[in-house]
Amino acid sequence: MKCIIIDDEPLAREGLQNVMLKFPNVEIRGSFHNSRQALQMIEQEEIDLVFLDIEMPQENGLVFAKKIPDKTLIIFVTAYPQYALEGFELEAMDYLVKPVSEERFAKAIAKAQSQLELLNPQKQLFDLSTQQYIMVKADRKLQRIYYNDILYIEALKDYSVLHTNNANKIITALNLKTLHAKLPDDIFIRVSKSYIVQKNAVDSFTNSAIIIVENEIPLGKSYRTDFFKFFSS
Template identity: 35%
Template sequence: MKPNPISCIVVDDEPMALQLIEGYVLKTPFLVLKEKCESALEALTFMENEPVDLIFLDIQMPDLTGIDLSKLISKKTRVIFTTAFSEYALEGFKVEALDYLLKPFDYAEFLSAANKAKDWFALVRGKTQKAATKDKEFLFVKSDYKQLKIYLDNVLYFEGLKDYIKIWLKDRPRPILTLMSLKSLQEELPPDKFMRIHRSFIVSLEAIDVIERSQIIIGDQRITVSENYKPEFLAYIAKNSLD
């Protein structure tokens, strides 16, 4: 899966270092360079109008040091320090920098630090996405040239048919048909309320009436729990069973 881009700026008062790090950023696919700044004050002014995810930040600069700048910016913006002075490492740790590159460093060292940033943002963005999904109460789905609002509490189960999905609801005798894959739908559903139990079925856990051997019963419908999905389903049963 292609990682989401990380917007960044480079801040350094040495023109050669600024040019070198700029080149490293431009050759790294998941980094997007927004600006290069020759001072911390210039960077601070830029970020007032355009926040970024990450700063490659020199420490020893006139007027305002990199350490000072790191204390003034948003906590959402992470820092990788780039400096020729190893004695600043402890201060970098105190301001929770993602990494600390000691000049001169090559592209392999730069890429290692950038990958730490990529992993950090993937983790944070993943948690945010899961939280948003967990709180979701409804979906809009396209059916018959209309966007229909489907409340998730009203769903019994989703049935996949090649490129289409049947959405079976509590208050409708006939399903809603929409062009979508079960895989893409599953990513939008709260995992504490819905579970995929078969290549062709995602069920509402609250709608299950009976579990009988390797089948679940929802109303008049029997759905087999396939072998690929059985371990997760059995774990769910164990977690919610009294015996």
């Protein structure tokens, strides 16, 4: 995750850099005392995340935030809590008030990391081979959904509905194709244009339908070969 720091106080920049060195997934690409130099880097290089102060002499951080591309996430780091509402109205990823504890900083990093994974499905920000969950945005927040908790996933136009083993339905603004690309093939299998199922959740099946906890899911003709191949082995 490529990051830059913008803060007019040298000690504040140094402190942030020292904390960020403890996170191997964070790469510091630059540290700036003014927004003008930082903007040049953002325009020349793909920056994932900006740590941005607010009260700066040349340009207020809230004003500068409006110049940052939408694909670049922002975490405000400031000594002024009164700007928090304005910060979140600018869709900042987080708002940290100095002095920031390492634990609080870690939570902000994790939140940004998860959001970047949603925005860039092809961009692996951590080792997917050991990951046992997926982060999805639902109900205006990021939610961690463990693979074993997902029974099946249903397409709903440009959205997807995750049906879980506690009878919850989680609706996320990811289409089924995108969601399928993010899920491991050894756990999930697509069974029609509108459904993905967790392999271990299948109770029974026929030539045209799959039963999962009394729910009947259609098995598409073009998906039958792969489905039967897995279960016959």
